[in-house]
Amino acid sequence: MTAVLHTERLTKRYGHRPALTDVDLDIPPGRVVGLVGPNGAGKSTLLGLAGGLITPTSGTITVLGNRPAANAAHLARVGFVAQNTPVYPGLSVRDHLRLGARLNRSWDQRLAERRIAQVGLDPGQKAGRLSGGQHAQLALTIAVAKRPELLILDEPVAALDPLARNQFLRNLMEFIGELEVTVVLSSHLISDLEQVCDHLVLLSASRVQLAGEVDALLAEHHRLRAARGDLDDLPAEVEVITAEHRAGESTVVVRRAGTAPIPGGAHRIESVGLEELILAYLTRAADASVAYQPTTRPMEAQR
Template identity: 65%
Template structure:
């Protein structure tokens, strides 16, 4: 199968301000991809490029093997829900479904009607009067009923309360199981991503810090604890992501690309996804101090 997303030296600038710098990555097919990073890191830019809403300044991007928004057929293969799950406030839920039916060649009416009934949306209700959770469910329903091969969501759950957030992710995972659709979603909520994503892209300061299948990432990241100075000389291929020292002890979070960690004389343990991502976000935030104002870390625990 063709990769869901493949970029080579992808860059995007708005005037002189770079939003994305030299992004090269490949996301295999059949993944639920989590896109993580602080505000202003370039997440929305990457998602908008993938959806074909904007064009790159330099480099290439392929989605499902083709240029985004290359033609009507390519548009039909992707369902894109922009930030804050926008809907037409003046139209009813039923109007939205009718519009979806008219505008999308592969529209699945049974799926749309079934989902609207299942989540308890009233077809006569104006979309402007829906709760945040209901609006997100409506946007998800329309995106899924167009029967795309890839669903792209920009911060779909950020503004939802915990109950609505869980309901949204439940619906989304049901669609993934039922329709075998790929998903890319950005979020600040690491614990949510930990449940649903099997591939991660960590983006900070317009650059990719980390990308890969969650299983591989977890298998190659460790927390090492040893006496102070005991870890000063690490073998090549073991990269320190984060280090903390007391007068007695050193604690390192490392990425081991060569399988050298198990041979080290230190307490070693694997990290969970949240700690691993936080280590990368922290490194980027610390690196930004001095160069320019530090970015706000919005990763919520």
């Protein structure tokens, strides 16, 4: 099975600052991928590389078996909605559909018109007078009316109110079912990812911290609770992701290697949810970053 998105040691730097470092990924076709991480983790950089908007410093990336934005035909196979859901303020909704039809050979006018009517957009309305939610719906419609094989969404609902965000996600799921498209969705909102995503890529400190099928990842991770000190000597095949110690009790999130069983003992074994799993890895990455931060001596001590 050919990966829709494949990277090997993909690295992007802006000056001396790393945005992505040695990223290895394989995204199979037909997945809805949640791309998550803190600000500055490299999410937009990864999506920009996938869309051919920027070029890597080193390493390789292929999209649909070719380099990103290899030619016009390749561009037509990828739909991209940027974070600010850009549209042309002076053009009407109808003008946007006409422009989409002119620029894309695979344009599906019936799909575009049906979706515009479904979300209640006035074809004669200037885009500059649309609300944020309407902007997002117009941008999504243009992207999917290309009938792409890969749909890239960079924080498309970040500025939307809960009702507009919910409608956007419902429409997205309808598109996914209708077009059988692979989707990469970047979002800070884990509740949104839980609704739509079956694959996860977690970035922090410019590196991939976790990647894989959501169900498999959840099955590999557990929460252990025990009296303080009782979890200090877990076997090597059980990896501790994070540990929290309170008065008399310790709570750890662990990952078991392969099919290794969680050892028995005087502790409780509990399942973890997607939000807890993501926060555990982000906490570990943040703690590691602080631990390895070089210290700077005061100027007086350097003299």
